Amino acid sequence: MEPVFDQFYEKYHQDLFQFVFYMVKDREVTEDLVQEIYIKVLKSYSSFKGESSEKTWLFSIARHVTFDYFRSQKRKRNRIMDFFDWGEKGESIPDQNAKPEELAIQSDELRRIYQLLDKCTVDQKSVLILRFIQSFSVQETAKILNFSVSKVKTTQHRGLKALRKHLDEMDQKGTEK
Amino acid sequence: MKKEDWKDKEIRKLLQEMPKVTDEIPKVILYEQISKKLTDDKPAKNQKIKLIPVFTTLVAIFLLSVIPFLINDRNQIANNYALDYKDMENTNESTEIMISEDSLEKSGEESTIADYHDSTELEMGDLETIKDSNVVHSVGNDSSIVFAAVADKQFQYVIPVSFIVPNKNSLNENYKQLDNYMKEEGFSSEYLFEGASYEIEPENKEVKIQLPTNFSIDSSAEANLFKDIIQTMFSPYGIEKAVLISEGEEPIDLGPIGQINELRIQESNKASYKLYNSEYLVPVPHQLENNISDAIMEMKNSEEAFNLTKTIPDSIHFSVESFDSELDLFYTGDSVIEETEESITMIEAILMTAKSYGFETVRFNEMGIDAIGHYNMNEPIQVPTAVNPIVK
Numbered sequence: 001m002e003p004v005f006d007q008f009y010e011k012y013h014q015d016l017f018q019f020v021f022y023m024v025k026d027r028e029v030t031e032d033l034v035q036e037i038y039i040k041v042l043k044s045y046s047s048f049k050g051e052s053s054e055k056t057w058l059f060s061i062a063r064h065v066t067f068d069y070f071r072s073q074k075r076k077r078n079r080i081m082d083f084f085d086w087g088e089k090g091e092s093i094p095d096q097n098a099k100p101e102e103l104a105i106q107s108d109e110l111r112r113i114y115q116l117l118d119k120c121t122v123d124q125k126s127v128l129i130l131r132f133i134q135s136f137s138v139q140e141t142a143k144i145l146n147f148s149v150s151k152v153k154t155t156q157h158r159g160l161k162a163l164r165k166h167l168d169e170m171d172q173k174g175t176e177k
Numbered sequence: 178m179k180k181e182d183w184k185d186k187e188i189r190k191l192l193q194e195m196p197k198v199t200d201e202i203p204k205v206i207l208y209e210q211i212s213k214k215l216t217d218d219k220p221a222k223n224q225k226i227k228l229i230p231v232f233t234t235l236v237a238i239f240l241l242s243v244i245p246f247l248i249n250d251r252n253q254i255a256n257n258y259a260l261d262y263k264d265m266e267n268t269n270e271s272t273e274i275m276i277s278e279d280s281l282e283k284s285g286e287e288s289t290i291a292d293y294h295d296s297t298e299l300e301m302g303d304l305e306t307i308k309d310s311n312v313v314h315s316v317g318n319d320s321s322i323v324f325a326a327v328a329d330k331q332f333q334y335v336i337p338v339s340f341i342v343p344n345k346n347s348l349n350e351n352y353k354q355l356d357n358y359m360k361e362e363g364f365s366s367e368y369l370f371e372g373a374s375y376e377i378e379p380e381n382k383e384v385k386i387q388l389p390t391n392f393s394i395d396s397s398a399e400a401n402l403f404k405d406i407i408q409t410m411f412s413p414y415g416i417e418k419a420v421l422i423s424e425g426e427e428p429i430d431l432g433p434i435g436q437i438n439e440l441r442i443q444e445s446n447k448a449s450y451k452l453y454n455s456e457y458l459v460p461v462p463h464q465l466e467n468n469i470s471d472a473i474m475e476m477k478n479s480e481e482a483f484n485l486t487k488t489i490p491d492s493i494h495f496s497v498e499s500f501d502s503e504l505d506l507f508y509t510g511d512s513v514i515e516e517t518e519e520s521i522t523m524i525e526a527i528l529m530t531a532k533s534y535g536f537e538t539v540r541f542n543e544m545g546i547d548a549i550g551h552y553n554m555n556e557p558i559q560v561p562t563a564v565n566p567i568v569k
Contacts, residue, residue, distance in 0.1 A: 002208075002212075005208055005211065009204055009207075009208075013200065013204075014197075014199050014200065017198065017199065017200040018197065018198040018199070021198045022195070022198070030200075031200070031202060034200070034207075035207070035210055035211050035214060038207075038211050039211055039214055039215060042211070042215065043215075060501065064500065064501070064503075067500060071505075071542065103196060103198065104196075105195075105196060107194075109191055110191055110194060110195060110196070113188070113191045113192060113195070114195065128192060132189055132192035132193050132195075133192055133193070133195050135193070146500070146501040160185045160188055160189070161185075163183075163188050164183045164184075164185065164188060167183045167188070168182070168183060171183075
């Protein structure tokens with residue numbers, strides 16, 4: 001087994017898997033993306049200059065691969081919408097890849113948070129996952145996302161605000177019913 | 178549970194309590210899957226290399242079979258043969274460049290450079306279009322690049338040129354030939370440093386430039402270009418300082434800049450690339466505070482007075498994003514982008530502009546076309562190594 005793979009797997013694999021999973025919320029896609037991430041790591045490890053830690057280097061690759069996946073999905077969705085030319089109706093076409101939730105969450109509150117993460121922008125979602133689900137520091141998150149420390153803080157603040165707004169709205173609707 | 182007001186602290190706590198997600202695939206199986214994908218990649222690349230000589234041979238056979246049928250019209254034959262021979266020469270040049278790119282990728286230095294050679298069709302496209310290219314992504318081990326620069330006719334802009342020379346001599350030996358290269362290309366009057374000699378010391382990140390006795394700066398425009406030309410020539414080698422040596426005792430007099438003995442060389446200047454005399458890509462420098470969106474916008478402006486033509490047509494619009502060292506352009510225009518020489522120039526000018534802003538790759542999104550020239554629009558494209566190549 002390639003020592004580089006072994007080293008990264010032992011140190012970071014489960015964290016890496018979890019990060020990608022929470023970003024894409026699909027186990028099968030996560031497995032594919034994680035493979036792609038390791039391939040990039042193995043191909044480019046010789047050019048890793050050690051300017052960042054291995055951990056932030058690995059997760060910045062993961063971030064690139066995940067963002068690429070989102071972009072490809074966006075392109076796919078746009079093509080489908082163009083094809084049918086459904087105008088406003090097109091906006092409400094559900095994600096073609098939408099699947100039943102793959103994560104069994106008992107708590108109602110946690111399940112809501114899990115769903116509402118998708119209401120955040122990709123940047124906000126990345127920051128919230130890295131900071132609170134993965135417990136990365138602000139500095140580590142900044143390096144992974146190539147943000148300044150202050151941008152991480154602002155994005156984090158906005159992400160929490162977005163979640164709060166949607167939670168309040170859900171509560172409001174619940175009360176009205 | 179319903180609440181009137183959610184507090185950030187509670188939301189943070191809930192996020193921290195989200196369940197752990199673990200991969201259930203055993204490590205060995207995962208490694209096998211990765212190894213398989215890695216090995217699956219390799220044969221395809223070997224095949225691509227073999228296709229190139231096959232294509233060249235087919236072109237040659239086709240020409241040999243066609244020429245006798247055209248013998249009734251001697252002039253026609255002469256013209257065709259001249260054109261076809263020129264194409265074959267270009268084909269051979271592009272073959273060398275492509276193979277070298279592929280071998281570079283194999284060495285693991287630049288995985289993305291060969292990413293746009295993903296299909297046979299694209300490689301055929303390469304052979305047809307690379308002769309129109311204004312940039313070079315890499316050269317093989319048998320060639321080196323001599324970075325040089327000349328001034329435009331009005332001494333306003335620096336025109337970078339990259340001589341691709343056989344790798345027979347040392348870099349310093351190659352620079353001794355620079356006067357000859359310039360004369361051969363008819364650049365004598367635009368080359369400010371005729372008669373100068375260069376000694377590059379990469380280990381000290383320094384170049385010593387010995388200027389001829391008759392060296393003079395005649396105008397403030399020339400003086401301003403002086404520094405930019407030195408920077409264009411030597412920053413690609415990682416040189417940080419130019420030591421200027423005059424044959425007389427006095428330091429070099431740069432008119433408005435004053436007398437100087439040495440110059441600091443910056444890595445690169447932010448610029449928008451435009452087309453000079455419909456032939457060369459030229460950087461139009463920016464202020465430090467400009468951003469890449471400004472630079473892309475600026476590429477839509479021609480400067481007729483200086484023979485500079487816009488490199489992004491009026492009908493083409495992009496929205497601009499960046500991710501780390503990757504520049505992402507999203508096409509937002511209505512007109513259909515076609516594979517024309519103008520489009521290739523636009524792509525290459527954007528790549529060079531992005532490079533000047535420190536980006537390493539550019540991704541074109543929503544272009545509605547899979548490839549332009551040998552650039553795959555579905556993959557990130559590496560910024561070029563050199564601009565305005567002249568093969569010696």
